[in-house]
Amino acid sequence: SIRSVGPPPELVRQREAKWINIIAQWDRILLKKTSKVKLQCQKGIPASLRAKCWPMLCGALDRMKQNDDLYQSWVDVIERDLDRQFPFHEMFLSKDGHGQRGLFRVLKAYTQYQPEEGYCQAQGPVAAVLLMNMPAEEAFWCLVQISKQYLPGYYSPLLEGVLFDAAMLTWVLKRTCPAAHRHLQHHGVEPLMFATDWLMCLFTRHLPFNTLLRVWDLFFCYGVRVLLQVAVVLVRRVLGRPEQRKKCQGQVETLERLRGVREEVQEEDDAFIAEVRHIIRGLR
Known part of the structure; x- marks a missing residue:
């Protein structure tokens, strides 16, 4: 497993409180990425809140609300690269473990969502880090936002x-x-x-x-x-x-x-x- 280091607990609690306040005012503050939000991102988002904040920041939360039933249609294939993603991390050690199964579903779902692009190997480690920080459905929509909104053309055949x-x-x-x-x-x-x-x-x-x-x-x-x-x-x-x-x-x-x-x-x-x-x- 990966060693955890970081700021003292009191500072973490203060930052958590600030982010909880920001999340509560999502429509007014976070959506616009105000200077307050940028400052808190620079200081680092508390690990306990990344699963909420990353999907909000990148717009994945909005996509999830618009596509609630797509997640249910995911099917099986893409096994080639599963055991290459963070092979020493406890989450991805086993082929039958929840980490590799979740990664498989997320990557396969993306190929269904964007069949003209298909699967790009570089998306594997990106999806793995997302899964370390949030459930599979949120990870999928964050991957969609990264691929389509943040990095358009990165994972297309012509790069x-x-x-x-x-x-x-x-x-x-x-x-x-x-x-x-x-x-x-x-x-x-x-x-x-x-x-x-x-x-x-x-x-x-x-x-x-x-x-x-x-x-x-x-x-x-x-x-x-x-x-x-x-x-x-x-x-x-x-x-x-x-x-x-x-x-x-x-x-x-x-x-x-x-x-x-x-x-x-x-x-x-x-x-x-x-x-x-x-x-x-x-x-x-």
């Missing part, structure tokens, strides 16, 4: 959304960390070579779990630009200093360091989240 955002990442890197950008250009390393998996999997394979949850809090509030800012911070962590760039003498070495970026982020890394927040504020 046009990913291609566009990878090109955007090149521009953002040139603007925010020119030395790293020059290093990548010099060695022929394009963002598509290392950031495709980052973006499509929403960093599920590349960040410690508790830091990942904090990133997703921001993602559900601010949208895709959070993913680009996280990518920038990760590149900075790997190539931001001259001595780091000197250790990467070619394309292979550079890509190896970027693909092993998880080592550069600590569990529940407040400094990492602060860097992401700083870039978000700078882009308002």
Whole structure:
């Protein structure tokens, strides 16, 4: 199981109380993503309330209300990738366990809901993280919102959304960390070579779990630009200093360091989240 770390219990209770108050005023406050909501997302949503807040923030709750009977029609197939998603997490250890069964239903349901797109492997770890935080029906509708509203074109056969955002990442890197950008250009390393998996999997394979949850809090509030800012911070962590760039003498070495970026982020890394927040504020 994944080790749980985080703020002291008193602070958690205070944040829970604030979120409960926000949820009670959903139509007036949360739906508009006011500055109050954004501030609380930046501080981190309490684990006990993510199952309520993520569906509300991304609009999945509204879709659930409009499609109550679709969930009942889900059928069986998509087993290929089930045991690859967080294989050491107790929820997904067994093929017959509730974790893999729930993941199977969610992914199969998506292929029925969007038959023209079908199933994309990168949706597996995304759905798995959702299931760790909420029941299967809510997880399904959050996956729908992520795929259709937050990341359109990411999971389609041509991956046009990913291609566009990878090109955007090149521009953002040139603007925010020119030395790293020059290093990548010099060695022929394009963002598509290392950031495709980052973006499509929403960093599920590349960040410690508790830091990942904090990133997703921001993602559900601010949208895709959070993913680009996280990518920038990760590149900075790997190539931001001259001595780091000197250790990467070619394309292979550079890509190896970027693909092993998880080592550069600590569990529940407040400094990492602060860097992401700083870039978000700078882009308002």
